[in-house]
Amino acid sequence: MPEIKTTRRRFIAGTSAVAGATLLTGALSRPAWAAFPERNLEIVIPTAEGGGADRDIRIFTSVWKNHIETSFEYSFFPGAAGQVGYEVYGGKREPDCYSLLFANMGPEVIMQALQKPSVKLGEDFVYINQISSEVMSLFVPANSQFQSIEQLVEEGKKRTVTIAVSRLPHPASIGCLALAEATGANFQLVPYGGGNPSAMAAITGEVDACALPLANPIKLGEQVKILTTFGNNPALAETGNAPAVNSVFGTKIPELTSSRGFGLHTKAIEQYPDRFEVIKSSMEKVKDDPAYPEAVKKAGLPTAFIDFGDKQRAMQGAEETLALAAKYEALLTGK
Incomplete structure (x- = not known):
């Protein structure tokens, strides 16, 4: 499937030099001056361009860009209820923290439960946060x-x-x-x-x-x-x-919501904890930035949908959705 990519580039003027910088010893060491990120971050979105995910990621990155020195590239992979995008992220993107998944966790966790893609939640990737809930x-x-x-x-x-x-x-x-x-x-x-x-x-x-x-x-x-x-x-x-x-x-239908948030390769978190910390800490700054609710309101959305949560909360929500999918599997599949 062809990749649909939209890029926002901004020129970052100037260079950084650290006088007397020394290299750390060891085969796996990086130069002290090689700050992350050194290039754009790619956001993989497992839906079509122009929908709610497109809207929400652009709202978020419009503020996130003020807290991390990089630009963002958006890659859209619609198909198979999100499975195409997940397969691309898990199988064709390097686990180096330069590629993130922007997820609509409700439907996409249900997709994983019913369609069982090759990329596995909790093994190949995890949800590192949530930013909204509807x-x-x-x-x-x-x-x-x-x-x-x-x-x-x-x-x-x-x-x-x-x-x-x-x-x-x-x-x-x-x-x-x-x-x-x-x-x-x-x-x-x-x-x-x-x-x-x-x-x-x-x-x-x-x-x-x-x-x-x-x-x-x-x-x-x-x-x-x-x-x-x-x-x-x-x-x-x-x-x-x-x-x-x-x-x-007077029914007892469970509360049905979906949260948007970010996913990241588990190997990226394990191999590059310093990079993960930059991503996590800069995202947390968006939560406290008054520009974010203003951007949400400007997009015509209620700020009541803003609902930040950490990795533990995001993964707990995913586990609850997996249980919900199992409960209603017969209705969803007609079996």
Whole structure:
């Protein structure tokens, strides 16, 4: 599959010289003046360019660039619910801390559980942090005949209701299938290969509804009506007070969210702990930089979605999602 790459280059003027610099002894030593990073960092993104991941990585790096002396290259590898990008990152990128994975952890962990790619979470790579978290939502075009989640479910008891999703292995898919199972509605999921085409399929009437992370319909504004969220709604004002699905039906569907964050080769962390520390510490500075929430707001997103977490929290979330995928594997695979 061809590589889609977008590069932002900025000239860093000047050179650094350390008077009397000495070389450390030993075959594996690096010169003291060889500061990391010496070249651009590549961000591997396992979705198509122009979607939510593209938006969010550019928001983050617009601030991160102020805390690390480098530029960023964005490489997009859509396909197979994210598997293509993970295979590229795990098999075709050197584990040297110059290449990072930008992950949508919810759907991509489910993909790993169901499709079992060759690159293994916890062995070949780990998630080193999370920067945001979104609850899943279900929405319709603003002019839809369905103006409440109750109406959509009732229609699903009469006929098959079609729902666009970005990919089948996704927390939003689990939410829709679990709701159908709990209420007796008949929902058919239609994957469109990305958030934007999924939303447009609903807006143009190709499908009845769309299920995506909450930021997507919020960005669409008056074009859509948000019917429900699959968990606590942190943005009531921006969503027309859309209710949580369990509060409407008395169901016990687990809270379905997805976090965005970064992944890194385990070998890179082991072999280059100094480089990893530069990456980690510079990212942590973004968390405390007031420019970051301003950039999020400028992009039209609620700052309530900002949700920083360290490696332990990111990996714990991944473990919980793996358990969720196992619980709903039969619904997701039809087996």
